[in-house]
Amino acid sequence: MIRISKKVEYALMALKFISQSDNKLVTAREISDTKKIPYDLLSKILQKLKNENILISNQGTNGGYSLNKRTDEIYLFNLMNMLDGDVAVADCMHEAKEKDCSLEDSCSIKSEVAKLQKEVEDVFKNKTISDFV
Amino acid sequence: MIRISKKVEYALMALKFISQSDNKLVTAREISDTKKIPYDLLSKILQKLKNENILISNQGTNGGYSLNKRTDEIYLFNLMNMLDGDVAVADCMHEAKEKDCSLEDSCSIKSEVAKLQKEVEDVFKNKTISDFV
DNA sequence: TCTAATTTGGACTAATATAGTCCTATTTGA
DNA sequence: TCAAATAGGACTATATTAGTCCAAATTAGA
Numbered sequence: 448m449i450r451i452s453k454k455v456e457y458a459l460m461a462l463k464f465i466s467q468s469d470n471k472l473v474t475a476r477e478i479s480d481t482k483k484i485p486y487d488l489l490s491k492i493l494q495k496l497k498n499e500n501i502l503i504s505n506q507g508t509n510g511g512y513s514l515n516k517r518t519d520e521i522y523l524f525n526l527m528n529m530l531d532g533d534v535a536v537a538d539c540m541h542e543a544k545e546k547d548c549s550l551e552d553s554c555s556i557k558s559e560v561a562k563l564q565k566e567v568e569d570v571f572k573n574k575t576i577s578d579f580v
Numbered sequence: 581m582i583r584i585s586k587k588v589e590y591a592l593m594a595l596k597f598i599s600q601s602d603n604k605l606v607t608a609r610e611i612s613d614t615k616k617i618p619y620d621l622l623s624k625i626l627q628k629l630k631n632e633n634i635l636i637s638n639q640g641t642n643g644g645y646s647l648n649k650r651t652d653e654i655y656l657f658n659l660m661n662m663l664d665g666d667v668a669v670a671d672c673m674h675e676a677k678e679k680d681c682s683l684e685d686s687c688s689i690k691s692e693v694a695k696l697q698k699e700v701e702d703v704f705k706n707k708t709i710s711d712f713v
Numbered sequence: 714t715c716t717a718a719t720t721t722g723g724a725c726t727a728a729t730a731t732a733g734t735c736c737t738a739t740t741t742g743a
Numbered sequence: 744t745c746a747a748a749t750a751g752g753a754c755t756a757t758a759t760t761a762g763t764c765c766a767a768a769t770t771a772g773a
Contacts, residue, residue, distance in 0.1 A: 449700075450581035451670035451693060453761060459689050474719070482686045488762055494721060507770025508718045523696075531760090537584035553615045556592050559712045560584060563656075563703070567582075570699045579692045586732060607748065621733055627750060640741025641747045664731090719769080726763070732756080739750070 449567055454530040455523075457484050458492050462576050465502070466518050472511030492530065499529050523574040534571065540564045582700055587663040588656075590617045591625050595709050598635070599651050605644030625663065632662050656707040667704065673697045 451459075460482050465473045475493055479486040493512055496502045503515045527534050533541045537560050539548040548554065584592075593615050598606045608626055612619040626645055629635045636648045660667050666674045670693050672681040681687065 448581055448583035448759095450583070450668075451696070452759095453671070456670060456683075456689070456693075460683075460687065463688055476719080482688075483683055484686075485762060487764075490720075491722080497720090504720060505770090506718095506720045506768075508716095509771060510719045510769080512720090535583075537589060538586070550589075550593075550616055554593065555596055555615075556589070556712050559707075560589075563584070563707065566703045567700060570696070570703065574692075574696065579689050581730095585730095609748080618733060620735075623749075624751080630749085637749060638741090639739075639747095639749045641745095642742060643740080643748045645749090714773100716771105716773085718771085721766100721768070723766090724764085726761100728761070729759080731758075734755070735753085737750100737752090740748080742747090743745090 449527075449534055449536050449571070451527075452531050454488075454492055455527055457482075457489055458496060458526055458530060459523075459576070459579050460484065461489065461493065462496075462501070462514070462518070462521065463580050465512060465514055466576065466580055470513065472505060472509070472513055474511040477511075495529060501526075501529075518577040518580055519575045521576040522572060523576075523578075524568065524571040526576075527571060534568065536560065536564045536567050582660075582667055582669050582704070584660075585664050587621075587625055588660055590615075590622055591629065591659055591663060592656075592709070592712050593617065594622065594626060595629075595634070595647070595651070595654065596713050598645060598647055599709065599713055603646065605638060605642070605646055607644040610644075628662060634659075634662075650710075651713055652708045652710040654709040655705060656709075656711075657701065657704040659709075660704060667701065669693065669697045669700050 461478050464478050464482060475486065475490045478484060479489050493502060497504045500515055501521055502512045504512050524534065535541050539557060540560065594611050597611050597615060608619065608623045611617060612622050626635060630637045630645065633648055634654055635645045637645050657667065668674050672690060673693065
C-alpha cells in the first residue's frame with residue numbers, strides 16, 4: 448500500500464550511497480556490507496532499478512552500479528511503484544485491475560477515498576532522491 | 581501501515597450510515613445487510629468504536645448503536661489508530677515501541693522519512709467523518 | 714584459458730499482517 | 744422465558760512482505 452516498504456527503504460539507502468560515491472562504480476556487496484542490508488534482497492532491488500533505467504550496471508569483475516539519472520529526477524512515488532507495484536490508499540484505488548471491489552454497489556465512500564488517494568499521492572510525487580541525500 | 585484497511589473502510593461506511601439515520605438506533609445486522617459487510621467483523625469494529633467513545637451502544641432487544649460525537653469531531657487519523665494501531669509510513673516510524681530498527685546505525689534516511697511521516701499524517705488528520713457524509 | 718568477482722534472475726520459504734469465522738456469554742424488552 | 748441484540752475471546756484463512764537459495768552469464772586480470 449502507501450508506505451515505505453523494506454524494499455523502498457533499501458532502495459533509498461542504496462541510491463543515496465551510490466550518489467555519494469563520486470562516479471566510482473559501487474557493488475551490491477559494498478552497499479550490503481556497509482549498510483547492513485540482506486545481500487540477495489538488495490541485489491534484486493538493484494537489478495530492478497537497472498531495468499527501470501534508474502541505474503546502469505557493469506557485469507563481471509570490477510563491475511558494479513552507477514546512477515543513470517540525477518537524484519532530483521528520481522521520484523519517490525515512482526520508486527514505490529516500481530518496487531511494490533500500484534500505490535493505493537485503499538484496495539479499491541488500484542488502477543490496474545480496478546481490483547473488482549465486492550462492495551462496489553453498497554460503497555458510499557469511494558469519491559472521498561479517491562480524493563484522499565490524490566492528496567497522499569501528491570506527497571510522494573513531490574519527493575525525490577535528492578531530498579534524502 | 582498508512583492505508584484505509586478493510587476495517588477502516590467498514591468503519592467509515594458504518595459511521596456514515598449511522599449518521600444518516602436521524603438518531604434512530606442502528607443495529608449491526610442492519611448495517612451488515614444493507615452495506616454487505618461481514619457481520620462478525622463489523623460487530624468487532626462497532627464494539628471497538630463504542631469502547632473508544634465514538635459510539636454509544638444499547639444492548640438487548642431493540643438495542644443498537646448511535647453516534648456519541650458530531651461527525652466533524654471524528655478524525656480519520658484517529659479511526660485508523662484505533663482500528664489498525666500505530667499509523668506509520670515506515671516500520672521505523674512506529675512510536676510505541678520504537679520498533680527497534682535493526683538498521684538504526686547504518687540508516688541514513690531516517691530524518692527525511694520522519695518528515696514524510698508528518699506530511700502524510702497531516703493529510704489524515706485533516707479528514708473527519710463529515711467529509712465522507 | 715582459467716579463476717574469481719560480479720551481475721542476473723528464477724524458485725522457494727519464512728514471517729507478518731489482514732481479513733474473516735466460530736462460538737459462547739451477557740443484556741434486556743416484550 | 745424467549746428472542747433480539749451487544750460483548751468478546753479464540754481461532755482459521757488469505758495475502759503481502761521479507762528474505763533465502765541456487766545456478767547461470769559476464770568480464771577483468773593473472
